[in-house]
Amino acid sequence: MKTIKITYILSFLLFISFTIQGFSQIKKDKKAIKYAKTIKAEEIKEKLYVYASDEFEGRGTPSKGQELAIKFLENHYVSNNISPLQKDNYFQVVPPPKRFEKLWGKSDIKPKNVIAYIEGDEHPDEYIIITAHLDHVGMEDGEIFNGADDDGSGTIAILEIAEAFKEASNKGHGPNRSIVFLHVTAEEMGLIGSRYYTDENPLVPLENTVANLNIDMIGRTDPERPKRNREYIYIIGSDKISQELHDINEEANNLYLNIDLDYIFNADDDPNRFYYRSDHYNFAKNGIPVIFYFSGTHEDYHQPTDTVEKIQYDLLELRARLIFHTAWELANRDDRIKID
Ligand SMILES: [Zn+2]
Numbered sequence: 001m002k003t004i005k006i007t008y009i010l011s012f013l014l015f016i017s018f019t020i021q022g023f024s025q026i027k028k029d030k031k032a033i034k035y036a037k038t039i040k041a042e043e044i045k046e047k048l049y050v051y052a053s054d055e056f057e058g059r060g061t062p063s064k065g066q067e068l069a070i071k072f073l074e075n076h077y078v079s080n081n082i083s084p085l086q087k088d089n090y091f092q093v094v095p096p097p098k099r100f101e102k103l104w105g106k107s108d109i110k111p112k113n114v115i116a117y118i119e120g121d122e123h124p125d126e127y128i129i130i131t132a133h134l135d136h137v138g139m140e141d142g143e144i145f146n147g148a149d150d151d152g153s154g155t156i157a158i159l160e161i162a163e164a165f166k167e168a169s170n171k172g173h174g175p176n177r178s179i180v181f182l183h184v185t186a187e188e189m190g191l192i193g194s195r196y197y198t199d200e201n202p203l204v205p206l207e208n209t210v211a212n213l214n215i216d217m218i219g220r221t222d223p224e225r226p227k228r229n230r231e232y233i234y235i236i237g238s239d240k241i242s243q244e245l246h247d248i249n250e251e252a253n254n255l256y257l258n259i260d261l262d263y264i265f266n267a268d269d270d271p272n273r274f275y276y277r278s279d280h281y282n283f284a285k286n287g288i289p290v291i292f293y294f295s296g297t298h299e300d301y302h303q304p305t306d307t308v309e310k311i312q313y314d315l316l317e318l319r320a321r322l323i324f325h326t327a328w329e330l331a332n333r334d335d336r337i338k339i340d
Pocket residue numbers: 133150151187216217
């Protein structure tokens with residue numbers, strides 16, 4: 001009698017948990033695993049040591065150092081045979097907003113977003129946009145702010161993710177939807193490059209933009225985080241516009257990575273307001289589902305000491321692979337994710 005009761009209760013609980021969570025959306029995909037593995041800590045490290053080197057002078061807006069950074073991104077896409085989203089080139093010149101006209105209007109260096117893409121096989125007119133900001137805060141009193149974590153980490157993660165998708169595509173494995181790699185400028189001056197893209201000159205229609213995955217600082221661990229396990233990432237905004245996006249990211253993590261997805265900064269009343277503080281916000285305010293991937297601030301945040309040797313490359317690899325898996329699912333699943 002007792003056993004029967006327990007069995008009954010257990011199956012009832014199982015039924016309830018399925019009903020609450022919805023049935024699993026993702027099936028394990030061996031191809032996804034194969035290409036995710038091409039994202040490697042050593043390759044990330046090699047690229048980041050260039051991107052956050054003194055030669056790039058902290059990638060301030062506008063500056064020669066940022067021009068070098070832009071050239072570096074262009075070279076990556078050219079050498080991997082990944083096309084620009086526009087016909088002729090990878091660049092979207094971003095004009096200065098009024099308050100910065102004096103500072104950068106006179107410079108002959110024109111700040112630019114850098115935009116590459118891989119066309120989808122089945123739904124080429126539906127786009128997943130992956131973003132990171134290419135700029136940092138530049139130099140002050142002769143000191144260089146290298147911005148290895150902010151946002152060298154997100155920038156190089158995109159390059160590796162793009163390479164993985166390209167390799168898959170070369171072998172005839174999708175993506176079914178198009179994937180856009182958008183490196184935005186002037187984030188540090190107030191999300192200017194991403195705002196120009198979404199509000200002034202979106203290169204693909206916003207209504208055909210399925211989701212935006214934004215990566216800003218994923219190379220370190222947060223010293224203030226009460227839980228001390230290393231393998232975590234903060235997830236912000238994932239459930240605000242599309243529960244399906246949130247679920248896909250969770251299931252991709254459960255299936256492939258199993259790192260700790262920490263939602264502490266996703267609370268609506270979070271005093272840090274991180275949801276409003278990086279480039280995904282310009283997509284979210286236009287009704288596009290977003291996820292902001294972030295590993296937290298630290299004592300070197302916006303200091304000349306945010307340097308490459310402090311990056312934890314094994315964690316950066318894991319986090320980049322999670323983003324790849326989520327993007328893979330968004331791009332290859334049968335139906336476009338729904339907005340709530
Ligand atoms: Zn940043």
